[in-house]
Ligand SMILES: [Fe+2]
């Protein structure tokens with residue numbers, strides 16, 4: 001499991017959980033981008049069947065999350081909004097080194113960190129909705145939070161297939177610090193990241 005460099009502010013759920021339409025809309029787009037990112041890694045690095053299988057399975061799971069968010073929004077009469085720019089992901093991906101195999105390692109580790117942060121945030125949503133008595137969303141976010149934690153581990157293990165373990169661990173430690181700095185510089189809002 002990845003140890004993140006920071007914990008989300010305790011007031012995050014109080015703010016985010018009040019804007020259900022905006023929050024679920026952002027979450028829906030996060031699942032879409034998670035699936036698209038996994039597919040884009042398959043396009044960029046198609047050479048190993050095990051890598052392709054792992055990432056297509058992961059993308060398949062993300063699209064199933066996307067279906068579930070869309071169904072909940074539909075059931076609750078919530079409108080899916082357009083996706084805005086994601087300063088968090090953009091700043092994190094700007095950390096990627098340019099040459100291979102470093103670029104591939106960084107792409108996988110950035111994806112791992114986004115998944116690990118999703119795990120943290122979705123777990124907070126599970127707890128918050130539980131306290132609020134919204135059992136449907138509490139159960140939904142508990143299940144999804146667990147899946148995102150597993151995805152983070154898959155991305156780290158794929159990075160370790162591409163480069164020596166010690167080099168990946170060192171780079172992960174650096175990116176963990178960057179991720180916490182990037183998140184700290186962004187305002188709170190009804191967003192997953
Ligand atoms: Fe997901």
Ligand SMILES: [Fe+2]
Pocket residue numbers: 034062115147148151
């Ligand atoms: Fe995920």
